Amino acid sequence: xTDIEYRxxxxxxxxxxxxxxxxxxxxxxxxxxxxxxxxxxxRERFLQRTGKQVKNDSFVLVSA
Numbered sequence: 001x002t003d004i005e006y007r008x009x010x011x012x013x014x015x016x017x018x019x020x021x022x023x024x025x026x027x028x029x030x031x032x033x034x035x036x037x038x039x040x041x042x043r044e045r046f047l048q049r050t051g052k053q054v055k056n057d058s059f060v061l062v063s064a
Contacts, residue, residue: 007063014061015054023047 009017023043030041039045053059 004064007061009061009063010057010059011054014059015051017061017063018047018050018054022050 023046026046027041027043035041054061
């Protein structure tokens with residue numbers, strides 16, 4: 001069995017890692033109905049929305 005590493009990032013650390021890997025995963029998750037990669041679920045909107053959220057003190061990015 002493979003060990004899973006969990007990471008919890010906030011603030012600048014979270015902002016620094018939000019890049020292509022997260023965008024690809026996000027787009028893959030929203031590529032099916034009912035989302036079908038509509039404008040709300042585009043790369044640009046994801047980065048814009050998440051870029052604002054990451055500045056919130058309560059934002060936590062958890063990855064595995």
